[in-house]
Amino acid sequence: MHALSVLQGDLNQPAHYLTVGPVQISLGNLAVIIIMIILFILAITLPFPKGKDRS
Amino acid sequence: MTADLDATPASPADPPPGTHAAESSSTWTGGLLNRWQRTLPPEKLLPDKQPEYVASWIYVFGVATLAALLVIVASGLILTLRGPAWWHQSDPGHYVNSVHLWSVELFFMFMVVHLWGKFWMAAWRGRRAMTWITGVVCFLASVGTAFTGYVIQTNFDAQWIATQAKDGLNSVGIGAWFNVLDVGQMLLFHVAMLPLVLGAIVIWHVLLVRRHGVVPPIDVALYEEETS
Numbered sequence: 001m002h003a004l005s006v007l008q009g010d011l012n013q014p015a016h017y018l019t020v021g022p023v024q025i026s027l028g029n030l031a032v033i034i035i036m037i038i039l040f041i042l043a044i045t046l047p048f049p050k051g052k053d054r055s
Numbered sequence: 056m057t058a059d060l061d062a063t064p065a066s067p068a069d070p071p072p073g074t075h076a077a078e079s080s081s082t083w084t085g086g087l088l089n090r091w092q093r094t095l096p097p098e099k100l101l102p103d104k105q106p107e108y109v110a111s112w113i114y115v116f117g118v119a120t121l122a123a124l125l126v127i128v129a130s131g132l133i134l135t136l137r138g139p140a141w142w143h144q145s146d147p148g149h150y151v152n153s154v155h156l157w158s159v160e161l162f163f164m165f166m167v168v169h170l171w172g173k174f175w176m177a178a179w180r181g182r183r184a185m186t187w188i189t190g191v192v193c194f195l196a197s198v199g200t201a202f203t204g205y206v207i208q209t210n211f212d213a214q215w216i217a218t219q220a221k222d223g224l225n226s227v228g229i230g231a232w233f234n235v236l237d238v239g240q241m242l243l244f245h246v247a248m249l250p251l252v253l254g255a256i257v258i259w260h261v262l263l264v265r266r267h268g269v270v271p272p273i274d275v276a277l278y279e280e281e282t283s
Contacts, residue, residue, distance in 0.1 A: 032164065040168050043112040050110075 100265050109269050116169035117264075123162035124257065128250070130155040135246055139209040159201055166194060178270040186267060189260040196253045203245035206235050217241075 015026040080086065133151050134142055142148035170190070179187040206217045217235040224230045234240055271279070 032160070036164050036167050036171075039164065040113075040171050043116065043168060043172065046112055048110045048112055 095262065095266050099268075100262075102265075105269060106271065106275075108272050108275055113168075113172040114269065116165050116172060120162060120165040120169055121257070121261070123158050123165055126158040127155060127162055130158060131246070131250075143210070159204070163197070163201070166197065170194065173270070176270060176272055180270060180273075180276060181267065183263070183267050183270055186260060186263040189256055189263060193253065193256050193260055196249060196256060200245060200249040200253055203241045203249060207238060207242045207245050209238070 015028060017024050017026050018030060080089070130151050134148075134155055137148060137151075142152040173187070173190070202220070206213050206220070220235045221230060224233060224235060233244075
């Protein structure tokens with residue numbers, strides 16, 4: 001339920017945390033990190049649109 | 056006065072107006088102008104063409120970070136004018152407060168992708184070390200500015216963050232000068248000092264990028280070295 005509320009953008013709930021051994025991270029922070037990694041991969045792989053005045 | 060100026064005949068050897076004053080001037084303003092023109096001529100300051108390799112999405116994130124920063128400053132100015140009661144209790148206040156928060160989220164996401172891109176292409180190459188260093192300082196100043204923003208929200212979240220942070224800051228010995236429980240000090244850090252510092256370093260960073268040009272990808276630089 002908490003994870004769903006994070007995905008829906010509902011920030012009026014206590015943060016839900018993932019815990020793996022000594023590592024603990026909120027779902028919100030994990031989502032931001034994953035989005036940044038996806039943005040980075042897309043930025044170096046997607047072709048850039050060709051402009052009108054570019055030869 | 057104007058008659059004297061008009062009466063002076065223009066010599067064909069004279070350079071265009073505004074370009075020669077610094078050459079022979081012994082004033083500090085003339086010297087500064089001369090140095091500015093040598094360091095950052097107009098064609099470097101506002102270039103109308105970029106190399107082919109700049110046509111890549113990874114080169115977009117620097118300017119995307121700047122765009123997010125402009126939205127942060129604009130929404131922050133509105134919040135400063137209207138005050139906490141407005142951003143807590145009115146619908147327009149909630150909206151502008153949210154714009155301020157989410158533009159900060161985008162600012163950091165774009166800045167981190169920009170940082171990754173520049174790190175993996177070793178962007179300090181070609182006498183660009185200071186460009187890299189000012190970028191790092193920008194990042195650190197941004198973290199400080201965002202942190203002071205969180206502790207001046209004037210809500211329970213701000214109180215929680217401040218009371219948690221004070222122990223960490225005291226443990227490293229800076230609590231006496233940077234007191235997160237002092238809302239007045241944090242407010243002035245957030246709306247005056249840090250934005251001024253950050254703004255100055257961002258301008259310096261951008262001017263350095265203009266001066267040295269956008270860093271080429273590593274393989275392009277190696278090819279240019281081999282063919283030069």
